[in-house]
Amino acid sequence: MARAFYPLEQFAGAPAGFHLLPFRFIRMNGKELLVNEAGEFLFAPPGTVQGLVDERLDTSTDLYRDLKAKHFVYDDSSSPLLDILATKVRTKFDHICGGTKLHIFVVTLRCEHSCDYCQVSRQTATRGEFDMSTSTADRAVAMMMDSPAREVTLEIQGGEPLLAFDVIQYIIPRAKRLAKEKGKNLDIVVCSNLACVTDDILMYFRDEGVKVSTSLDGPAFLHNKNRPRPGHNSYEKAIEGIERCRAILGMESVAALMTTTATSLDYATEIVDEYVRRDFHSIFLRPISPYGFAIKTRHRTGYEMGRFLEFYKKGLAHILDINRSGYRIAEVYTQILLTKMLTPHGTRYVDMQSPAGEAWNVLVYNYDGDVYASDESRMLAEMNDWTFRLGNVHRDTRRTLFTGDSALRMFHASCNQALAGCSDCAFQSYCAADPIYHHSTQGDMYGNRPTSGFCSRNMEVIKHLFSIIEENDRETMRIFWSWITGECVIEEVVECA
Ligand code: SF4
Missing domain, CATH: 3.20.20.70 (Aldolase class I)
Structure with missing residues (x-):
């Protein structure tokens, strides 16, 4: 989605070089979807990730400015933006x-x-x-x-x-x-x-x-x-x-x-x-x-x-x-x-x-x-x-x-940031680990993502939602935002049958 305004630093001259910030990506719908640690995302043209890794992305382009504004890269004028990224990551893990x-x-x-x-x-x-x-x-x-x-x-x-x-x-x-x-x-x-x-x-x-x-x-x-x-x-x-x-x-x-x-x-x-x-x-x-x-x-x-x-x-x-x-x-x-x-x-x-x-x-x-x-x-x-x-x-x-064997065993398998399959998944910031589901269905708290029902559900649902978001239909996005902001009354999610 297009940004309405860029921060002031974006209007400085093109920097000589840039550095990468942590992100993951997936190819979908003919584009590359990049997602950073705070869950911010960007649909970019094919080849963008390779350009970033090879450090040959043109720093005078709108694409570069978007990547910088959304915290995928930083350069000499970025230091205030990094504090914002740290705050966003903290908020995500609240x-x-x-x-x-x-x-x-x-x-x-x-x-x-x-x-x-x-x-x-x-x-x-x-x-x-x-x-x-x-x-x-x-x-x-x-x-x-x-x-x-x-x-x-x-x-x-x-x-x-x-x-x-x-x-x-x-x-x-x-x-x-x-x-x-x-x-x-x-x-x-x-x-x-x-x-x-x-x-x-x-x-x-x-x-x-x-x-x-x-x-x-x-x-x-x-x-x-x-x-x-x-x-x-x-x-x-x-x-x-x-x-x-x-x-x-x-x-x-x-x-x-x-x-x-x-x-x-x-x-x-x-x-x-x-x-x-x-x-x-x-x-x-x-x-x-x-x-x-x-x-x-x-x-x-x-x-x-x-x-x-x-x-x-x-x-x-x-x-x-x-x-x-x-x-x-x-x-x-x-x-x-x-x-x-x-x-x-x-x-x-x-x-x-x-x-x-x-x-x-x-x-x-x-x-x-x-x-x-x-x-x-x-x-x-x-x-x-x-x-x-x-x-x-x-x-x-x-x-x-919280310090007994049962809890500690479970905590080891509780971070998708450190699980095989999830650690480099573009959707990691939105998803979870669920050691109990994987223990129950696969006999292993860590789980095997390629055969996991939990993974296939979330992978497919998140891809589906990104496809809708990418279409950027004004009315659909208005409905989505009404759900997020609570304009639409959403009763508390409780887990009883
Ligand atoms: S469970 Fe699947 S969709 Fe979720 S983060 Fe792990 S690999 Fe990605």
């Missing part, structure tokens, strides 16, 4: 500062749904021994509030957490009291399928300032197929629950997440239309996670990443058309990537951070006191793989969690 922000409490494994793709390996609704005890809740709240983060989110999930509403009522006042004592700002989100929600529960949430996140997989036929429950009425319950939430908590206090099963793949537009019909202004086209029950049932729910990417592109095109017609709705994964691609900022979305957000930015406190590096790590443990169990609230402190 997510590693401040301590763990997202704290997920699994208050019960019980659930009355029996979804094939369930990420939590649920137990039947009557087995109370799978609820979090008060002593475990006390220890988990204390550990959460030990995080140095000033802004903390308590995410309560299950199973179906409303089946353990008494545990929720026990945790919330304790968390609030301790947050106040420690001077922290506390957000609380409950992830529920809403099948058992009542007005009394919602009035409690309203009084305590609790937000709700629920699941909506698409129209009734699809949602009910993906999410079986007694009565075959998961969709009807979810819609009724969403309306009740909005009536009691307010329109913005309920968000919905969908999971893409093999059945969903043929219904991208219908799923998006359902979100519009239900007056949501964001939708997250999420692939199924290769964890928990999704592994046992993958013959029914699973698919190749290529099919998901077709689904994503079709869904995104439809979402853009809907925005062009005047209804504002953002695709959340696109919004996360665009924020990284078009601004100096990172995002709070822990699955797309490097160093990986697991443990640094999210901790999961299981009903039995075990602490995991992420929700996905806990799902692996339900399949008897305890690789990412960091410790237990009854035996460990925050310090021992």
Whole structure:
């Protein structure tokens, strides 16, 4: 994209020579796409990178001025620009500062749904021994509030957490009291399928300032197929629950997440239309996670990443058309990537951070006191793989969690800057490492990028977005910027199913 103004130094005479700054590149759409450490990018003519490496680029051209302004090269007049680059890189890595922000409490494994793709390996609704005890809740709240983060989110999930509403009522006042004592700002989100929600529960949430996140997989036929429950009425319950939430908590206090099963793949537009019909202004086209029950049932729910990417592109095109017609709705994964691609900022979305957000930015406190590096790590443990169990609230402190063997092994594989395949990938600044995904799918935390579903998804989605950006259609870019700047209301991304 063309720049409106160049800095003053750009108008000095052509310098005698230049030096390279770190960048990576990829050839696409007949051009070379260069991306620097701060995620700034430039589409350049073929041969530009070779010209840079051979130091024979004409320093009197607009191309040279663009390369300098975007911090791919520097020369004798560049020193103020280098400070700007350092600031941008610091801003990009802001997510590693401040301590763990997202704290997920699994208050019960019980659930009355029996979804094939369930990420939590649920137990039947009557087995109370799978609820979090008060002593475990006390220890988990204390550990959460030990995080140095000033802004903390308590995410309560299950199973179906409303089946353990008494545990929720026990945790919330304790968390609030301790947050106040420690001077922290506390957000609380409950992830529920809403099948058992009542007005009394919602009035409690309203009084305590609790937000709700629920699941909506698409129209009734699809949602009910993906999410079986007694009565075959998961969709009807979810819609009724969403309306009740909005009536009691307010329109913005309920968000919905969908999971893409093999059945969903043929219904991208219908799923998006359902979100519009239900007056949501964001939708997250999420692939199924290769964890928990999704592994046992993958013959029914699973698919190749290529099919998901077709689904994503079709869904995104439809979402853009809907925005062009005047209804504002953002695709959340696109919004996360665009924020990284078009601004100096990172995002709070822990699955797309490097160093990986697991443990640094999210901790999961299981009903039995075990602490995991992420929700996905806990799902692996339900399949008897305890690789990412960091410790237990009854035996460990925050310090021992972060210095134990499990954490240290994971941290080694947490930086895509140092991973084979990623270290020279043009999209490294926008992407992540995800050691848990690669351990789960490839048996190796470091992972093999050429055969990684995580890599192929991100590689293809980022290329697709760059192709759209390169077209520079005025209306499309206006929509993209409305997603980034929040002009379009985007509900908080939380990781419950
Ligand atoms: S996972 Fe793939 S797309 Fe992402 S940085 Fe690594 S090589 Fe690039």
